[in-house]
């Protein structure tokens with residue numbers, strides 16, 4: 001049976017990943033949960049990026065049944081994030097040891113948090129993820145990181161190199177693509193692997209919704225502060241919503257097909273975002289992904305009001321059809337007769353992610369979701385390149401591009417990669433003048 005959790009970037013990486021997993025598996029056994037104090041079973045928890053998801057993940061990791069845990073350090077770009085995280089754990093004081101001098105405000109605080117924990121939660125805007133993941137792996141920490149794990153080619157390669165180092169150090173890594181931790185998806189996958197729908201030859205994946213928040217400009221803030229706070233609307237920080245949000249559904253396609261797309265071709269645009277809320281992302285993308293063997297996946301995502309909203313996945317096989325969404329899974333034959341329908345308990349996948357991560361740490365069982373985190377995140381980047389340029393993009397060629405969007409030096413005074421024009425608007429990517437702009441030609445080191 002193919003291993004759905006280790007989709008490779010290339011043949012060389014596939015061999016490397018398989019080798020690392022085999023080595024780790026032969027040396028199972030209990031060990032200390034952290035390098036600094038191997039005799040303690042207490043997991044010190046650090047949080048980097050203390051917004052909505054970071055706080056949720058924090059409460060979930062502190063709630064893992066039977067796990068000896070303490071929050072020891074928090075970092076956020078802004079003080080409001082730190083205060084919010086401390087409020088979120090007010091009812092869990094026996095699991096909190098995070099005095100003022102371990103609460104770090106600003107863009108550099110992540111380093112201090114990594115120093116002060118054994119398991120770090122990475123929940124900043126996605127653009128920072130590769131750099132924070134790399135730092136956490138170098139420091140030898142276990143990691144829960146939110147999706148997407150990269151927004152460009154440089155970031156994808158950086159996460160890949162760090163993922164290999166994480167294997168060498170026997171670190172455990174979970175990525176917040178929570179459908180992989182949801183029972184209805186797992187049971188549906190088992191049916192597909194058993195052959196119930198035959199070979200998948202096509203599918204559709206959707207995240208069509210109504211809109212997203214916008215955080216307006218505050219007085220006395222720099223352009224950099226505005227963009228980091230309002231990160232969703234800037235590609236170098238969010239990767240656009242095809243990457244930030246629709247990655248979930250694209251990940252399901254890669255997972256169920258157990259393949260990576262060869263190429264992507266698509267269209268997109270911005271027709272209906274709220275006026276007076278400038279940014280540089282599209283509000284809709286439609287992409288066709290082509291997979292080895294000829295399967296095609298049609299992907300759609302929108303963020304504007306009106307029309308039918310849907311967030312789900314559907315796959316057509318040679319023998320049947322699978323329909324999926326969180327909490328629902330159904331297989332019919334090609335004539336529409338029911339073959340199987342999911343029923344039974346469906347525990348909260350956001351909690352299961354942390355339960356399984358702690359279990360892997362405590363039993364020293366190999367666990368590294370970063371590989372599929374990269375391939376699925378990069379598939380969504382490929383889709384964005386296709387819609388911005390109107391061109392067909394090859395996965396492997398795109399992966400090798402000198403394409404980095406994160407500035408090399410970052411302070412609140414740094415000029416961001418995009419700046420508004422005199423009317424306050426940002427340039428929108430357009431196929432007729434699309435140009436790949438990278439801040440550096442540097443290779444991943």
Ligand SMILES: NC(=O)c1ccc[n+]([C@@H]2O[C@H](COP(=O)([O-])OP(=O)(O)OC[C@H]3O[C@@H](n4cnc5c(N)ncnc54)[C@H](O)[C@@H]3O)[C@@H](O)[C@H]2O)c1
Nearest residue numbers: 049050051052053054076077078081123124126146147176
């Ligand atoms: N798996 C899911 O279902 C799911 C749901 C929501 C969000 N997410 C992901 O979680 C991440 C965070 O999303 P969110 O909704 O919590 O956003 P958010 O804006 O609520 O929180 C992000 C926080 O990061 C802080 N931040 C920004 N740059 C930072 C830096 N360099 N260092 C430290 N802190 C920094 C911000 O100040 C903010 O408090 C994103 O990657 C998002 O895609 C995943």
